[in-house]
Amino acid sequence: MADxxxxxxxxxxxxxxxxxxxxxxYGIYEYNMKSKSNENWKSTPEYRHFMEKMNLLSLPAVVLxxxxxxICIPRRLISTGYISLIVGIILLIFIIYLxxxxxxxxxxxxxxxxxxxxIVVLILTIMDRNLIYRKGMRMSRIGSALLHLSLTLFLxxxxxxxxxxxxxxxxxxxxxxxxxxxxxxxxG
Amino acid sequence: MNIQGYLQIRDSFINGxxxxxxFIVTLSLLLLLLTFLSHRRRTLRLHAEMIEKLLIATxxxxxxxxxxxxxxxxxxxxxxxxxxxxxRFYVPxxxxxxxxxxWALIISVIRLLSSPVDDLxxxxxxxxxxxxxxxxxxxxxxxxxxxxxxxxxxxxGLVRGSTDELQYLAxxxxxxxxxxxxxxxxxxxxxxxxxxxxxxxxxxxxIGMMFRKKTDDLSLIYRYLRPGYLFLTAGLILGYPWAVEAxxxxxxxxxxxTGSLVMWxxxxxxxxxxxxxxxxxxxxxxxxxxxxxxxxxxxLLTYISTGVHAYG
Numbered sequence: 001m002a003d004x005x006x007x008x009x010x011x012x013x014x015x016x017x018x019x020x021x022x023x024x025x026y027g028i029y030e031y032n033m034k035s036k037s038n039e040n041w042k043s044t045p046e047y048r049h050f051m052e053k054m055n056l057l058s059l060p061a062v063v064l065x066x067x068x069x070x071i072c073i074p075r076r077l078i079s080t081g082y083i084s085l086i087v088g089i090i091l092l093i094f095i096i097y098l099x100x101x102x103x104x105x106x107x108x109x110x111x112x113x114x115x116x117x118x119i120v121v122l123i124l125t126i127m128d129r130n131l132i133y134r135k136g137m138r139m140s141r142i143g144s145a146l147l148h149l150s151l152t153l154f155l156x157x158x159x160x161x162x163x164x165x166x167x168x169x170x171x172x173x174x175x176x177x178x179x180x181x182x183x184x185x186x187x188g
Numbered sequence: 189m190n191i192q193g194y195l196q197i198r199d200s201f202i203n204g205x206x207x208x209x210x211f212i213v214t215l216s217l218l219l220l221l222l223t224f225l226s227h228r229r230r231t232l233r234l235h236a237e238m239i240e241k242l243l244i245a246t247x248x249x250x251x252x253x254x255x256x257x258x259x260x261x262x263x264x265x266x267x268x269x270x271x272x273x274x275x276r277f278y279v280p281x282x283x284x285x286x287x288x289x290x291w292a293l294i295i296s297v298i299r300l301l302s303s304p305v306d307d308l309x310x311x312x313x314x315x316x317x318x319x320x321x322x323x324x325x326x327x328x329x330x331x332x333x334x335x336x337x338x339x340x341x342x343x344x345g346l347v348r349g350s351t352d353e354l355q356y357l358a359x360x361x362x363x364x365x366x367x368x369x370x371x372x373x374x375x376x377x378x379x380x381x382x383x384x385x386x387x388x389x390x391x392x393x394x395i396g397m398m399f400r401k402k403t404d405d406l407s408l409i410y411r412y413l414r415p416g417y418l419f420l421t422a423g424l425i426l427g428y429p430w431a432v433e434a435x436x437x438x439x440x441x442x443x444x445x446t447g448s449l450v451m452w453x454x455x456x457x458x459x460x461x462x463x464x465x466x467x468x469x470x471x472x473x474x475x476x477x478x479x480x481x482x483x484x485x486x487x488l489l490t491y492i493s494t495g496v497h498a499y500g
Contacts, residue, residue, distance in 0.1 A: 031446075
């Protein structure tokens with residue numbers, strides 16, 4: 001049962017990546033079309049509209065990606081039913097916030113909530129609690145938890161672009177992702 | 189700047205490159221031929237192996253020649269002006285027409301250090317090596333070295349002594365500081381090319397996965413996919429602060445960057461399908477093929493697309 005859920009979560013994650021890729025490919029096409037029709041379009045408001053549109057278009061894929069990750073990793077901690085409920089509540093709060101607050105703030109709160117879950121999972125993995133992992137040695141499990149936490153941190157960081165903390169958080173997320181990947185790949 | 193010295197070293201590089209190019213193309217064609225023929229005649233395998241080693245050695249010798257050219261550039265091309273520090277040009281050996289050569293070099297190193305046992309993998313990696321050998325030469329690594337940099341130096345030579353010289357020197361100083369000599373230029377592109385090389389070498393494994401079920405294919409993919417993915421991620425991470433520093437906010441959703449992210453998403457998807465490889469066996473193979481096609485497309489975006497990376 002746990003393996004079956006894991007399988008469908010991985011499928012969901014892959015679907016989110018395909019969705020993101022499709023959005024990206026469309027973005028490449030539109031960027032080129034706009035550049036060809038007006039060489040200086042980037043200095044016009046059109047570029048800003050394009051960026052806003054692309055950010056919005058990629059949002060469902062990113063939310064789906066983070067949602068599947070938020071269930072996939074912490075289900076090692078508590079049952080899939082509970083964690084799905086928690087993620088569902090977070091999603092609901094996100095939708096309510098989306099109505100009340102600007103998109104950036106709603107997203108920031110959504111990603112921060114998911115980050116919190118990933119931090120708890122990482123701590124418990126380091127403490128070697130009896131978590132459900134499909135396979136792998138302790139080092140590899142810590143690596144997996146760390147890289148998924150770092151990916152969430154990247155997204156939190158996107159919501160603070162322009163602030164003084166942005167690059168510092170980016171480097172922390174980058175280092176975490178690299179160390180996590182190495183541990184996950186070569187940790188046994 | 190010693191323009192005569194620069195032109196002299198460029199000429200000797202082109203002449204030396206002519207010989208190396210001839211060797212690389214001949215050995216690559218021979219390797220292609222022997223790889224196809226050795227499929228039927230096993231006695232030819234030893235010959236193919238020998239030609240392959242010779243090709244690898246020649247590609248490495250060619251890279252040494254490129255390094256010699258670049259050292260020559262740093263010695264002869266510099267900005268020296270009263271009241272300012274001398275600025276030398278340390279041009280990295282993986283830009284402009286040398287990109288594919290660097291890619292081919294890393295493939296050579298990987299091929300030299302690895303010893304696949306499966307026939308399909310051996311044939312596949314030899315075809316990749318030979319193709320990249322030819323592409324590296326055809327792209328103009330030796331016949332048309334660093335065309336944009338050369339044009340900049342030539343214009344510099346023309347404006348020397350004129351009223352435009354100071355303005356042009358300011359432009360060249362910024363080119364040296366933010367492009368050629370930038371620390372990011374020395375770590376971001378090579379990390380990506382190393383990743384491209386590893387990911388290219390995983391291709392025979394994905395082709396195998398489409399037509400057969402063999403654990404050799406999976407072990408080959410894992411061997412190359414893991415370092416390839418690590419270098420790809422590192423390359424993307426290292427490029428970000430550079431983009432923020434150099435382009436401020438005018439690069440979001442740039443085609444090349446978006447393409448790289450999509451490529452990263454493809455390879456992330458593969459790493460996840462590999463967890464359930466029994467159920468997603470053929471799908472993983474197909475995704476691997478699509479990812480490689482997208483890798484090539486992302487590389488070509490520099491040439492076929494507009495955007496901040498469209499330097500050519």
